[in-house]
Amino acid sequence: MMPFNVIQDGDGLPRIILSEPTGSTAEVLLNGGQVVSWKNEKRQEMLFMSTKAASKQPRVLRGGILICFPQFSNYGTLDQPGFARNRLWSLDSSPSPLPSVNNQSTVDLILKSTEEDLKTWPHRFELRLRISLSAGKLTMIPRVRNIDNKAFSFSLALCNYLSVSDISEVRVEGLETLDYFDNLSQRERYTEQADAITFDGEIDRIYLTTPTKIAIIDHEKKRTYVLRKEGMPDAVVWNPWDKKAKAIPDLGDEDYKTMLCVNSAAIETGIVLKPFEEWKGRQELTTVSSSYCSGQLDPRKVLGLA
Known part of the structure; x- marks a missing residue:
């Protein structure tokens, strides 16, 4: 494991x-356990960061990769979206039982419940997060351990703000035919009818029981993000579009054009932990060059079906 x-x-x-030998880098803040940058070997930024990202402390930056725990959005009793992203994390000196990984630059973080947290969410926990960088890949492994004497349930999401060239030129493949909750329609449940998700207006959906791989294809940059996830069966797709962007204080008016959130999540069914049980999830983000046939990428190859 590289330091x-x-x-x-x-x-x-x-x-x-x-950092790793091919030249890619990632930057992580202890504030919120937030990944704020991921650059490839060509020093191109893969993650979106708002042009109005707050600079004063305490802060939650609008962009990068955020962890939402113990709930996502307002699907629960707490202020959305949970408190983990507002806390100062620590370096985890004993991340067992996760093994060391060769040829990866890795950091292990930990967040423990405080007396203040117990006032709003009365459950004692340890939330660990491993962030690993290797050539062309950023891996995140969240783990939640119940250290209480009673069971509790939680939801969790890794909110990925991806940098795109032009949202109107992006398509998401791998979610077709799935059911989703539409947060723009009072969480009505619908079934996706399109062959791929494209964007011409605001979108805020939670796709349910999704596959382990999702492809986000940026036609203009000829780049495809492949999101692979385990333990987080749902996927959130969000872009505020123009009117909502202007109403978000820490988002630039034009920022919606160059961002897309595709999040790994466990929302519909809460994860239940008995005393001293542990849950583990996994997310891998990779990038590949898009190859074209009639202007479109063959999704079967990207999603590993061919």
Whole structure:
């Protein structure tokens, strides 16, 4: 396992730098356990960050990859979307039982429940997060352990703000024929009818019982993100479009054009942990060059079906 570097950012807070031999890098904040940058070997940024990202502390930056726990959005009793992204995490010195991985730059973080947390969510937990960088791949492994003497349930999401060239030129494949909750229609349940999801207006959907692989194809950049996930059966697709973007204080008016959120999530059915049980999820983000046939990528090859 390759070491990571810790630097102080402009606010004097620690920022973790992961790097690997081909030249790709990732940056992680202990504030929120948030990934704020992932650059490929050509130094191209893969993650979106708002042009109005707040710079004052405490802050949650609009962009990168956020972890939402113990609930997502307002699907629960807490202020949306949970408190994990507002807490200061620590380096995890004993991330067992996860093994070391060769040829990866890895950092292990941990968040433990505090007395303040127990006032709003009365369950004692340990939330661990491993973030690993290798050539062309960013892997995140969240783990939740119940250290209480009673069972509890939770939901969780890894919110991936992906950088795209032009949202109107992007398509998402792998979610066709699936049921989804439409948050723009009072969470009505629908079935996806399109061959692929394309974008010409605001979208806010939770797709249910999704496959382990989803492809996000950026035609203009000839780049495809492949999202592979385990333990998180749902997927959230979100773009605010123009009117909603103008109403979000920490999002630039035109930012919606260059971002798309496709999130790994466990929302519809809460994850139940008995005392001292542990849950583990996994997300891998990779990028591949898109090859074209009649202007479209063959989704079967990207999704590993061919």
